[in-house]
Amino acid sequence: xxxxxxxxxxxxxxxxxxxxxxxxxxxxxxxxxxxxxxxxxxxxxxxxxxxxxxxxxxxxxxxxxxxxxxxxxxxxxxxxxxxxxxxxxxxxxxxxxxxxxxxxxxxxxxxxxxxxxxxxxxxxxxxxxxxxxxxxxxxxxxxxxxxxxxxxxxxxxxxxxxxxxxxxxxxxxxxxxxxxxxxxxxxxxxxxxxxxxxxxxxxxxxxxxxxxxxxxxxxxxxxxxxxxxxxxxxxxxxxxxxxxxxxxxxxxxxxxxxxxxxxxxxxxxxxxxxxxxxxxxxxxxxxxxxxxxxxxxxxxxxxxxxxxxxxxxxxxxxxxxxxxxxxxxxxxxxxxxxxxxxxxxxxxxxxxxxxxxxxxxxxxxxxxxxxxxxxxxxxxxxxxxxxxxxxxxxxxxxxxxxxxxxxxxxxxxxxxxxxxxxxxxxxxxxxxxxxxxxxxxxxxxxxxxxxxxxxxxxxxxxxxxxxxxxxxxxxxxxxxxxxxxxxxxxxxxxxxxxxxxxxxxxxxxxxxxxxxxx
Amino acid sequence: xxxxxxxxxxxxxxxxxxxxxxxxxxxxxxxxxxxxxxxxxxxxxxxxxxxxxxxxxxxxxxxxxxxxxxxxxxxxxxxxxxxxxxxxxxxxxxxxxxxxxxxxxxxxxxxxxxxxxxxxxxxxxxxxxxxxxxxxxxxxxxxxxxxxxxxxxxxxxxxxxxxxxxxx
Numbered sequence: 221x222x223x224x225x226x227x228x229x230x231x232x233x234x235x236x237x238x239x240x241x242x243x244x245x246x247x248x249x250x251x252x253x254x255x256x257x258x259x260x261x262x263x264x265x266x267x268x269x270x271x272x273x274x275x276x277x278x279x280x281x282x283x284x285x286x287x288x289x290x291x292x293x294x295x296x297x298x299x300x301x302x303x304x305x306x307x308x309x310x311x312x313x314x315x316x317x318x319x320x321x322x323x324x325x326x327x328x329x330x331x332x333x334x335x336x337x338x339x340x341x342x343x344x345x346x347x348x349x350x351x352x353x354x355x356x357x358x359x360x361x362x363x364x365x366x367x368x369x370x371x372x373x374x375x376x377x378x379x380x381x382x383x384x385x386x387x388x389x390x391x392x393x394x395x396x397x398x399x400x401x402x403x404x405x406x407x408x409x410x411x412x413x414x415x416x417x418x419x420x421x422x423x424x425x426x427x428x429x430x431x432x433x434x435x436x437x438x439x440x441x442x443x444x445x446x447x448x449x450x451x452x453x454x455x456x457x458x459x460x461x462x463x464x465x466x467x468x469x470x471x472x473x474x475x476x477x478x479x480x481x482x483x484x485x486x487x488x489x490x491x492x493x494x495x496x497x498x499x500x501x502x503x504x505x506x507x508x509x510x511x512x513x514x515x516x517x518x519x520x521x522x523x524x525x526x527x528x529x530x531x532x533x534x535x536x537x538x539x540x541x542x543x544x545x546x547x548x549x550x551x552x553x554x555x556x557x558x559x560x561x562x563x564x565x566x567x568x569x570x571x572x573x574x575x576x577x578x579x580x581x582x583x584x585x586x587x588x589x590x591x592x593x594x595x596x597x598x599x600x601x602x603x604x605x606x607x608x609x610x611x612x613x614x615x616x617x618x619x620x621x622x623x624x625x626x627x628x629x630x631x632x633x634x635x636x637x638x639x640x641x642x643x644x645x646x647x648x649x650x651x652x653x654x655x656x657x658x659x660x661x662x663x664x665x666x667x668x669x670x671x672x673x674x675x676x677x678x679x680x681x682x683x684x685x686x687x688x689x690x691x692x693x694x695x696x697x698x699x700x701x702x703x704x705x706x707x708x709x710x711x712x713x714x715x716x717x718x719x720x721x722x723x724x725x726x727x728x729x730x731x732x733x734x735x736x737x738x
Numbered sequence: 739x740x741x742x743x744x745x746x747x748x749x750x751x752x753x754x755x756x757x758x759x760x761x762x763x764x765x766x767x768x769x770x771x772x773x774x775x776x777x778x779x780x781x782x783x784x785x786x787x788x789x790x791x792x793x794x795x796x797x798x799x800x801x802x803x804x805x806x807x808x809x810x811x812x813x814x815x816x817x818x819x820x821x822x823x824x825x826x827x828x829x830x831x832x833x834x835x836x837x838x839x840x841x842x843x844x845x846x847x848x849x850x851x852x853x854x855x856x857x858x859x860x861x862x863x864x865x866x867x868x869x870x871x872x873x874x875x876x877x878x879x880x881x882x883x884x885x886x887x888x889x890x891x892x893x894x895x896x897x898x899x900x901x902x903x904x905x906x
Contacts, residue, residue: 540887574877579873585872594884594886
């Protein structure tokens with residue numbers, strides 16, 4: 221036996237699980253397909269990011285090949301990261317809890333499905349996840365579910381443009397709140413306070429929580445966690461008893477190697493988890509591993525939304541901080557969800573074209589160009605509407621019949637459309653955002669969307685019925701006793717809020733279950 | 739001398755590419771091409787691009803674009819060769835007025851694209867090199883300074899007070 225627990229993927233779910241199990245004395249091996257990104261190289265990563273060269277892009281040619289079959293055109297390009305830390309390396313750092321109603325959509329609103337756990341089950345784990353990340357927030361959100369502990373860090377102050385929005389929102393009866401951030405408003409957890417560098421997709425100070433900083437070093441320090449990087453798992457193999465016996469993986473040299481274990485955890489994200497299961501067909505599981513329900517890969521969800529921008533006559537000074545500091549969750553809960561999607565509003569601190577974009581679009585040069593850029597820049601305010609999707613079996617991850625990746629494994633194919641339920645929510649959000657911008661005196665209002673924004677959710681949903689779901693409430697596969705599937709793939713609904721804090725809370729909860737059954 | 743200080747020193751010297759024998763910079767004839775391209779960038783960007791800070795930004799960008807991994811290396815090199823050929827001398831030795839006139843009359847500038855589309859290199863320069871140079875400048879600290887941002891902007895860490903008020 222090579223390890224007690226083999227975890228595939230070192231992102232939000234896998235990295236947290238590795239730490240939690242390692243701290244409990246459980247020997248763990250983590251197999252991560254991407255590299256260990258050296259923090260000392262962050263300044264060179266920032267330079268690449270500023271010139272639009274994604275520093276997190278996979279280094280193996282063809283590793284992220286995939287096909288896109290759905291109408292929304294959802295692509296993985298720039299939407300996930302391989303490496304220690306996974307997508308938390310580039311995430312925005314927005315760390316909201318789901319609302320209690322998000323777990324009971326069928327019971328409360330007659331759409332979607334209920335989770336087999338509820339908010340109260342997850343609340344203590346949310347608190348632990350917030351503590352581990354160092355979430356900065358305020359108790360000013362009347363639309364949030366109850367908390368057992370306050371936010372560990374004080375909220376970030378409202379921006380200049382938030383202060384322009386605030387009185388108008390008050391007049392219109394729209395409540396604004398501080399947006400919770402997994403980002404240090406003050407020094408915390410051995411990491412510095414945010415320095416306001418405005419390149420949050422590559423945080424040069426380490427103030428933004430990412431698993432490579434918040435969990436991996438502590439996991440390794442337990443002495444129980446071994447990490448293999450640039451090792452890509454290709455499939456899982458069963459023993460005669462129908463349990464997982466080993467994973468088959470390869471380094472960039474493409475030579476296959478095997479690792480055995482007692483318990484296996486897939487934590488590679490909703491797309492790769494589903495692809496790995498579908499690529500691990502056997503006589504016992506001809507539709508893919510742990511897929512007797514036929515639900516593996518199905519119910520794929522992504523957040524969609526729209527950006528609504530208004531041009532002001534005066535300067536509003538955008539682009540001076542890289543993240544948004546204000547939101548409204550007034551529309552993220554409520555009775556309208558039986559008919560149209562809930563949404564939350566994000567008041568953007570980066571809005572309108574940058575000097576670079578204005579200059580390149582202008583066809584001017586020299587001093588005339590300079591004058592034009594100065595005149596055009598800084599007049600736009602923007603509100604982002606992000607809506608909740610409904611689980612739709614048509615939206616799915618399948619295997620591309622004719623496309624393979626760097627290792628010769630079938631690539632994923634993504635089928636995704638934005639449903640009418642979401643579109644109605646986005647339309648309503650757009651109407652609200654327009655009203656705010658009009659009241660502010662915007663001279664011109666532009667709408668970009670509806671379109672897909674981010675996140676990969678669903679694909680191995682949890683439930684109590686093995687006929688319609690893939691994992692239990694403890695994230696164990698219904699069909700395979702020693703296989704766990706963690707991450708946003710296990711979500712039953714997606715909320716309007718970003719998924720990472722819920723991924724973290726579920727991972728901590730699953731670690732207790734795994735440690736108990738070992 | 740670290741790279742930052744090297745760039746700063748070079749940016750304040752005329753003929754900086756050709757005059758250097760420092761590892762990491764393009765060797766001859768690349769150095770001459772570099773000087774020509776720097777003069778070209780300055781002609782495109784106007785009088786403010788002549789400051790040391792601006793030259794440093796442009797130098798760093800040109801080093802990147804003339805490097806072996808650059809996707810636009812061929813276009814940049816062809817642009818420089820044509821400029822020198824049309825000038826009958828290193829382009830950088832022309833007066834500012836003569837540089838501008840050459841660029842205008844041979845169709846390098848976006849505004850006069852319709853006047854002369856004959857030369858493929860000039861067309862490639864307008865299509866690839868000109869926007870790339872302009873973009874590099876306007877996303878840099880001197881580019882943000884052009885809109886009045888000298889404290890807080892992407893890539894420049896300004897702490898947590900500046901974004902809450904009008905720029906200081």
